[in-house]
Amino acid sequence: DVKVTQSSRYLVKRTGEKVFLECVQDMDHENMFWYRQDPGLGLRLIYFSYDVKMKEKGDIPEGYSVSREKKERFSLILESASTNQTSMYLCATRTGEKSEAFFGQGTRLTVV
């Protein structure tokens, strides 16, 4: 079974802090994604990566950056956390553009 592990299930951070959300997958998948999920807005794509050190902006990249130094790990970075970044963050991975995506259990981030 594919396993996608997000480092924290719940996280509380202060406004202005630099926040790191980690995602690790164990299936050697090329593609990895970061989404945020908010009620009524569905899953919105923040960034994605199709290879090591490669990254592409999604629909809402502002205020975020990512890092993919190793194939199995994709990190989402909030440079200076703000209250409007309070959300559920979901990491996903897949092997190719036509295959199914596998999701982690999500990190519920609260910025106070």
Place this chain on the structure above:
Amino acid sequence: GQSLEQPSEVTAVEGAIVQINCTYQTSGFYGLSWYQQHDGGAPTFLSYNALDGLEETGRFSSFLSRSDSYGYLLLQELQMKDSASYFCAVNSGYALNFGKGTSLLVTP
């Protein structure tokens, strides 16, 4: 950019059939996927259509018309456990973009 439209809520009776529609606007279209998400859980893959037509997987079927930029998910013999959110998603190259989701409530 990407744009996907699906109904926000659908209610149906146990044992009935329900159809959830999805229309999309996108560039670089590879196919349309469907995902299910129960409250508190992660989205899980249901089906994928790359070509026009119907794909059937047990009680679930998914349809795609590329010329109409339209697809639907058909759930038959509804069960209470089918109450969940359902998302259509466009595969466009490396990206995977989701709609806002349809909340399905199955009632006794």
